[in-house]
Amino acid sequence: KTEKTHMEKVPRVGVAVFLLRGKTVLLGLRRNSIGDSTYALPGGHLEFGESFEECGARELKEETGLDIEKIEFLTVTNKVFKESPKPAHYVTIFLRAALSDPLQDFQNLEPDKCSGLGWYDWDNLPKPLFWPLEEMVQSGFNPFPSQTD
Numbered sequence: 001k002t003e004k005t006h007m008e009k010v011p012r013v014g015v016a017v018f019l020l021r022g023k024t025v026l027l028g029l030r031r032n033s034i035g036d037s038t039y040a041l042p043g044g045h046l047e048f049g050e051s052f053e054e055c056g057a058r059e060l061k062e063e064t065g066l067d068i069e070k071i072e073f074l075t076v077t078n079k080v081f082k083e084s085p086k087p088a089h090y091v092t093i094f095l096r097a098a099l100s101d102p103l104q105d106f107q108n109l110e111p112d113k114c115s116g117l118g119w120y121d122w123d124n125l126p127k128p129l130f131w132p133l134e135e136m137v138q139s140g141f142n143p144f145p146s147q148t149d
């Protein structure tokens with residue numbers, strides 16, 4: 001009897017972080033993964049037992065060396081990515097956060113997955129954006145705390 005191994009397709013959970021510094025947001029140019037060569041928020045896969053906030057803080061530390069605080073839930077999306085070599089389905093949790101130390105700057109700790117990080121003015125974002133982020137921007141989404149927040 002030959003064992004059939006099914007690369008079963010299941011939805012996965014991603015956590016993306018709007019790390020805000022003044023009117024700018026931290027973006028990375030993705031490489032060798034879904035959304036290759038597009039500007040995306042830092043973040044990654046939710047790991048077993050993590051809270052959303054723990055995942056966001058871990059992924060930011062792993063990818064940029066930055067410590068973040070004031071982590072808040074913003075929104076969630078449910079998207080199928082057809083462009084990758086094989087289709088992928090992600091539920092993505094979007095968080096916002098601030099730098100624990102406003103003077104700390106990033107290091108690109110995963111150059112094989114990110115061609116470069118940068119702080120970008122929300123009103124003058126680089127292109128092309130990773131398409132779920134592009135959709136949010138087009139919809140007028142505002143990740144910044146309003147004065148009343």
Ligand SMILES: CC(C)CCOP(=O)(O)OP(=O)(O)O
Nearest residue numbers: 014033034043044045090092
């Ligand atoms: C593709 C995205 C919505 C979810 C996965 O994010 P990612 O590829 O940055 O994941 P890792 O940082 O965990 O490698």
Ligand SMILES: [Mg+2]
Nearest residue numbers: 043044059063
């Ligand atoms: Mg990561």
Ligand SMILES: [Mg+2]
Nearest residue numbers: 043044045059
């Ligand atoms: Mg990860």
Ligand SMILES: [Mg+2]
Nearest residue numbers: 042043044063
């Ligand atoms: Mg990542």
